[in-house]
Amino acid sequence: MSDTTTSVVIAGAGHAGGSAAAMLRQLGFAGAITLVGDEPIPPYERPPLSKAWLKGEASAESLALRPMEFYTTANIDLRLNTRVTGIDPAAKTVSLGSGETLSYDFLILALGARARRIPLPGLDLDGVLELRTAADADKLKAALGPGKRLAVVGGGYIGLEAAASARGLGAEATIIERESRVLARVACQQLSDFFERFHRAQGVTIEVSAGVAALEGVGGKVTGVRLSDGRVIPCDAALIGVGAVPNDEIAQAAGLACDGGIVVDLSARTSDPAIFAIGDCTKRPLPLYGRTMRLESVPNALEQAKQAAAAIYGRPPPPPEVPWFWSDQYDVRLQIAGIPFDATEIVVRGDIAAGKFALFHLAEDGLVRAVEAVNASTEFMGGRRIIQRGKRLTADRIRDMAVTMQELAS
Amino acid sequence: MPKITFIEHNGTPHTVEGTIGRSVMEAAVNNNIRGIDADCGGECACATCHVYIEPEWLGKVGLPADGSQEASMLSFAAVTQPDSRLSCQIQMTAELDGLVVRMPEGQH
Numbered sequence: 001m002s003d004t005t006t007s008v009v010i011a012g013a014g015h016a017g018g019s020a021a022a023m024l025r026q027l028g029f030a031g032a033i034t035l036v037g038d039e040p041i042p043p044y045e046r047p048p049l050s051k052a053w054l055k056g057e058a059s060a061e062s063l064a065l066r067p068m069e070f071y072t073t074a075n076i077d078l079r080l081n082t083r084v085t086g087i088d089p090a091a092k093t094v095s096l097g098s099g100e101t102l103s104y105d106f107l108i109l110a111l112g113a114r115a116r117r118i119p120l121p122g123l124d125l126d127g128v129l130e131l132r133t134a135a136d137a138d139k140l141k142a143a144l145g146p147g148k149r150l151a152v153v154g155g156g157y158i159g160l161e162a163a164a165s166a167r168g169l170g171a172e173a174t175i176i177e178r179e180s181r182v183l184a185r186v187a188c189q190q191l192s193d194f195f196e197r198f199h200r201a202q203g204v205t206i207e208v209s210a211g212v213a214a215l216e217g218v219g220g221k222v223t224g225v226r227l228s229d230g231r232v233i234p235c236d237a238a239l240i241g242v243g244a245v246p247n248d249e250i251a252q253a254a255g256l257a258c259d260g261g262i263v264v265d266l267s268a269r270t271s272d273p274a275i276f277a278i279g280d281c282t283k284r285p286l287p288l289y290g291r292t293m294r295l296e297s298v299p300n301a302l303e304q305a306k307q308a309a310a311a312i313y314g315r316p317p318p319p320p321e322v323p324w325f326w327s328d329q330y331d332v333r334l335q336i337a338g339i340p341f342d343a344t345e346i347v348v349r350g351d352i353a354a355g356k357f358a359l360f361h362l363a364e365d366g367l368v369r370a371v372e373a374v375n376a377s378t379e380f381m382g383g384r385r386i387i388q389r390g391k392r393l394t395a396d397r398i399r400d401m402a403v404t405m406q407e408l409a410s
Numbered sequence: 411m412p413k414i415t416f417i418e419h420n421g422t423p424h425t426v427e428g429t430i431g432r433s434v435m436e437a438a439v440n441n442n443i444r445g446i447d448a449d450c451g452g453e454c455a456c457a458t459c460h461v462y463i464e465p466e467w468l469g470k471v472g473l474p475a476d477g478s479q480e481a482s483m484l485s486f487a488a489v490t491q492p493d494s495r496l497s498c499q500i501q502m503t504a505e506l507d508g509l510v511v512r513m514p515e516g517q518h
Contacts, residue, residue: 026444047450066440070441298449302447326450326455377479381482381485382485382486384486405485
């Protein structure tokens with residue numbers, strides 16, 4: 001479908017939206033593309049915000065998904081500082097914060113997610129931060145440096161990565177986690193233990209099973225985090241990183257099926273055939289696991305951008321990918337392939353004490369569901385292939401380092 | 411600026427300008443070359459910017475060191491060959507002006 005009369009509006013200019021626009025052009029789509037985003041800068045990579053960008057090791061140029069000229073060259077109408085505020089599916093129009101209305105033949109919702117807000121006294125104090133956008137990261141960066149103290153509420157990936165970067169900048173860091181271990185929602189016990197040990201060895205203080213009662217401040221500026229047990233963790237800045245919620249309100253208001261995210265199929269199509277949704281805002285099928293789920297990851301955003309572009313251009317959907325994730329903390333690289341649904345056994349391959357290992361999550365019948373690899377890229381890459389192919393493995397073979405990953409995956 | 415030619419799996423060539431000190435992958439992404447996915451943005455974490463180096467350039471570009479992160483990632487990338495590289499790990503230099511790389515059938 002390369003006619004020039006078809007118009008696509010993309011609501012949201014993050015990693016997903018920006019990539020969908022580029023992929024449509026890669027396929028040869030010749031119609032109009034309008035990419036609408038509420039941030040002041042063109043689409044950029046969010047993962048470095050808690051890592052290289054925070055440490056001052058990345059330039060604005062390297063953060064950008066593509067240079068500004070790309071949008072002109074590719075004839076993509078990029079509207080920055082603009083929010084899509086409503087959808088009229090019957091009229092096939094969207095309304096913008098500017099008051100303007102845009103017509104579409106196809107609409108792609110790439111609305112993202114936002115940092116979860118927990119009701120705490122003192123949230124409005126200066127120095128209470130979240131980390132989602134480049135602007136957020138700049139505020140956090142300004143608050144870090146030698147002698148500064150960062151308190152992180154929430155021991156998830158954002159919190160751990162920010163704490164690692166803070167240490168790299170010479171700041172003190174304390175992680176405050178409600179559950180009994182960090183990464184409680186997203187990793188297994190062994191992995192949590194590994195990261196807790198590693199962060200403590202790097203000088204990070206970790207408080208687990210610790211509730212937060214309030215943020216305390218003087219003169220409108222945060223000075224500490226008060227825990228439920230009465231203790232106060234003094235700080236110059238407090239980062240709240242307690243998960244994200246999907247921006248699906250305008251989809252709900254338009255009557256699209258939503259269930260903790262905008263419900264889509266494997267073409268990224270919503271309950272309205274002219275409307276697609278991609279990235280963090282979607283609840284998507286995971287055919288390898290027979291489930292639906294909201295995935296907050298760059299690979300997911302890109303896979304769904306590909307699905308939507310293919311469907312709009314009239315191509316068959318790309319083959320489903322194994323979900324994967326990565327995190328860098330200090331010199332530790334964590335790569336995760338798959339999701340440990342239905343896993344009943346965890347098998348360690350490699351040496352946890354040496355900081356180079358992989359955790360294989362097996363279902364009862366030996367089916368490999370997920371591989372969490374720490375400084376073990378071969379295991380990660382092999383794991384992706386094993387999961388994709390639905391291979392069954394025995395614990396003994398996984399543990400045996402004399403058996404290569406090539407052999408395990410073949 | 412040094413030139414790089416990317417040849418799609420179907421034989422279509424694309425010649426673009428690279429930037430000295432920046433990666434071959436970035437030149438592909440900045441010019442929206444189809445076939446270089448670069449999911450992780452150049453972190454050597456995904457192996458979706460895989461290319462084959464044309465024989466006459468292999469000496470100048472070189473191969474990844476044994477045991478390196480790149481070598482590990484390539485060990486299971488889609489359809490690897492002895493001349494496989496991850497284009498995010500090749501920095502452009504004046505010496506590489508005119509570089510020619512081919513793209514595999516797929517990156518996933």
